[in-house]
Amino acid sequence: MDQKKLAKVRKVLLGRNLSEGIFGRIALYGLLIIIGFVYLFPLIKMFTYSLKDLADLVNPVVEWIPTKLYLENYLTSLIVLKYGKTLLFSLSVTLIPALLQTVTTSITGYALAKFKVRGKRLVFALILLTYLLPQQIYMIPKFVLFDKLGILETAWSILFPATFGQGLSSAIFILIFYQFFRMQPVALDESAEIDGANPYQVFWKIGVPLAAPAYLSSFLFSFVWYWNETYISSLFLGKELYTLQLKLLNFQSQFNLATGISQTMTNEAIRYAATILIILPVLVIYLIMQRWFVEGIDRTGVTGE
Amino acid sequence: MLSIWALGFLAFTLYPIFTSLYYSLSDVVLSGTGIQITFVGLANYRAVFSTAAGFSFLQAVLDFAIEVLVKVPIITVFAIIIAVLLNQKIRFRGFFRAIYFLPVIIASGPVITQLVNQGAATIPLVEQMGIRDWIDATFVPALAHPIASIFDQLIVILWFSGVQILLFIAALQKIDRSVYEAAMIDGAGPWESFWKITMPALKNMVLVSVIFTIINLATFSENPAIVHIKDNMFALETGFGFSSAIAWLYFVVLAMILAVAVLLLSSFGKERRRS
Numbered sequence: 333m334d335q336k337k338l339a340k341v342r343k344v345l346l347g348r349n350l351s352e353g354i355f356g357r358i359a360l361y362g363l364l365i366i367i368g369f370v371y372l373f374p375l376i377k378m379f380t381y382s383l384k385d386l387a388d389l390v391n392p393v394v395e396w397i398p399t400k401l402y403l404e405n406y407l408t409s410l411i412v413l414k415y416g417k418t419l420l421f422s423l424s425v426t427l428i429p430a431l432l433q434t435v436t437t438s439i440t441g442y443a444l445a446k447f448k449v450r451g452k453r454l455v456f457a458l459i460l461l462t463y464l465l466p467q468q469i470y471m472i473p474k475f476v477l478f479d480k481l482g483i484l485e486t487a488w489s490i491l492f493p494a495t496f497g498q499g500l501s502s503a504i505f506i507l508i509f510y511q512f513f514r515m516q517p518v519a520l521d522e523s524a525e526i527d528g529a530n531p532y533q534v535f536w537k538i539g540v541p542l543a544a545p546a547y548l549s550s551f552l553f554s555f556v557w558y559w560n561e562t563y564i565s566s567l568f569l570g571k572e573l574y575t576l577q578l579k580l581l582n583f584q585s586q587f588n589l590a591t592g593i594s595q596t597m598t599n600e601a602i603r604y605a606a607t608i609l610i611i612l613p614v615l616v617i618y619l620i621m622q623r624w625f626v627e628g629i630d631r632t633g634v635t636g637e
Numbered sequence: 638m639l640s641i642w643a644l645g646f647l648a649f650t651l652y653p654i655f656t657s658l659y660y661s662l663s664d665v666v667l668s669g670t671g672i673q674i675t676f677v678g679l680a681n682y683r684a685v686f687s688t689a690a691g692f693s694f695l696q697a698v699l700d701f702a703i704e705v706l707v708k709v710p711i712i713t714v715f716a717i718i719i720a721v722l723l724n725q726k727i728r729f730r731g732f733f734r735a736i737y738f739l740p741v742i743i744a745s746g747p748v749i750t751q752l753v754n755q756g757a758a759t760i761p762l763v764e765q766m767g768i769r770d771w772i773d774a775t776f777v778p779a780l781a782h783p784i785a786s787i788f789d790q791l792i793v794i795l796w797f798s799g800v801q802i803l804l805f806i807a808a809l810q811k812i813d814r815s816v817y818e819a820a821m822i823d824g825a826g827p828w829e830s831f832w833k834i835t836m837p838a839l840k841n842m843v844l845v846s847v848i849f850t851i852i853n854l855a856t857f858s859e860n861p862a863i864v865h866i867k868d869n870m871f872a873l874e875t876g877f878g879f880s881s882a883i884a885w886l887y888f889v890v891l892a893m894i895l896a897v898a899v900l901l902l903s904s905f906g907k908e909r910r911r912s
Contacts, residue, residue, distance in 0.1 A: 360722060360725060360727065361727070363718075363722055364722055364723075364727070364733050367719060367737075367795070368733060368736045368737070370791065370792055370795055371736050371737060371739065371740065371792075371795060371796070372736060372739075373792065374752050374792055375739075378752070381755075436641055436642065436645075437642075439641060439642075440639060440641070440642040443639045444639070449639060455639070458646060462646070462650055463852070464852065464892075464895075465654070465888065466855060466856055466863070466884070466887060466888055466891060467856065468856075468863055468866045468867070468884045468887065469654065469657050469881075469884045469885060469887075469888055470650060470653030470654050470656075470657050471653075471866075471867075471884075472653075472657060472660060472870060472877050472880055472881050472884070473652070473653035473654075473656035473657050473660065473881075474649065474653045475870075476656070476672065476877075477648075477649075477652070477653065477656075492649070493645065493649045495641075495645070496641055496642065496644055496645020496646075496648065496649060497641060497642040497645045497646070498645040498646060498648075498649040498650055506642070556741075556742055559745070560743075560744065560745030560746075560748075561745070561858070562745060562746050562747060562858050563746070563858035563863065563867070567867060577745050577746075577747050577748075578747075580747040580748070580751065581746070581747040581750070583751075600755045603751055603755060604751075604755065607748055607751045607752075610747075610748065611743040611748060614742050614743055615742070615743060618739070618742040618743075619735075622731075622735050622738075623731075625738060625741075625742065
């Protein structure tokens with residue numbers, strides 16, 4: 333009898349696996365919340381600090397909740413970043429290349445998945461090579477090439493490579509589309525062909541609509557990666573054109589330029605406000621489209637088969 | 638339909654790659670009228686090992702190698718743990734997933750730099766609870782410093798593991814639940830199930846995740862080695878030729894690190910199968 337009772341208590345407390353039993357549950361949720369907090373901590377800190385005025389900043393008692401709602405930091409940042417204008421330019425070198433890149437990589441992926449192409453293995457090897465080879469190796473000749481073409485320090489230096497499937501992480505997107513189109517049943521294409529559709533119609537009328545989720549995921553990732561990219565854009569866009577990220581990178585000089593005050597270090601509240609303003613667009617998109625981001629990775633096909 | 642890609646590949650990848658090789662063997666001088674390229678053989682590569690600019694680049698590469706050695710195992714282990722936790726039957730799974738993936742969306746070079754500079758990337762608890770003191774007291778100084786720096790950078794390290802978590806979740810979801818049930822009936826506990834069922838199923842994904850992590854770290858825009866390549870492009874005493882040379886050396890080092898990682902991981906896999 334006692335034995336049975338003991339076993340029952342054990343089962344309630346420990347369970348048969350991690351997610352059952354009281355101890356297991358407490359440990360599980362405890363870990364998830366602690367690690368989750370570690371992830372959120374910088375964001376929370378950034379947000380509360382961005383609302384502090386100078387008095388709050390130096391006051392050691394005020395840690396998490398500012399004494400009043402102080403929005404001056406945001407106003408300053410909006411002016412320093414020239415937010416409206418810079419946002420528009422940022423979008424033009426992120427949204428448009430993301431769209432172009434998605435279209436081109438989908439076409440490439442489709443061709444590799446559906447047609448018998450000679451040297452397919454070679455093409456795959458080259459695509460993987462573009463992923464493994466650090467951009468930095470061919471940045472310099474690209475720089476010279478763009479200079480010769482006269483597109484250096486214009487948005488075209490970002491748009492051109494994207495159009496031709498050589499944009500940011502293009503290789504990954506080609507593989508996503510390849511995997512996705514390969515899984516579509518061939519019977520559908522064949523029946524369309526029997527009904528007289530040419531390959532382009534098959535692509536437009538059958539391939540594209542069925543691959544809508546892949547298009548959405550690829551576009552979103554492409555957009556976010558372009559948004560966060562600074563190395564290539566800082567090199568190709570030159571000293572005159574600034575994306576929001578580049579403004580943040582050079583925040584101090586931008587601040588001095590915009591306000592006419594010469595400081596070596598602005599207070600952190602203003603910097604945090606600027607950082608929040610810069611992650612805001614992607615943050616909003618992420619919160620709305622969260623599902624598609626998370627599912628996007630599952631589709632890459634790197635997951636095994 | 639492949640032609641768009643092929644055209645782009647030739648113009649924006651293949652041609653630049655070969656030009657870069659040629660530059661790395663040349664002295665490239667930019668002037669008002671254009672560029673002058675004179676073939677100089679291996680001089681640029683020799684310069685890497687004999688000039689101040691070269692030495693500071695080599696130091697950056699060494700730092701990068703150590704960074705990989707420290708961060709890749711941490712990221713991989715953390716990602717597996719979090720993925721296993723998230724794969725349990727829990728409430729608010731979507732909510733937790735959303736949090737853990739958040740950094741992938743917002744972590745750009747400048748944003749991370751801001752966080753690190755302003756101190757938002759360190760957990761105050763590490764200082765307050767005396768973890769730092771405990772580390773200093775427990776380990777010899779040579780070990781204490783790297784270990785403490787891991788704690789200091791913990792948030793940044795965790796912030797780099799979003800994609801890896803998703804990779805592992807995807808792999809975990811492919812495991813048939815009935816395998817666990819069968820193991821349970823045979824008397825296996827959660828611990829045993831994890832090592833005998835979960836880990837073998839994740840083996841391939843560990844490889845994918847490690848490769849992804851290394852490349853991600855290698856191409857991160859604030860990586861000092863990469864910053865060197867860009868800075869030397871426009872530096873007076875070095876220029877495009879030298880810059881191309883260190884870019885290629887960097888690639889060789891990266892390829893070697895990748896090869897070692899792949900060899901290590903696949904030999905571990907074999908060992909386990911034999912036993």
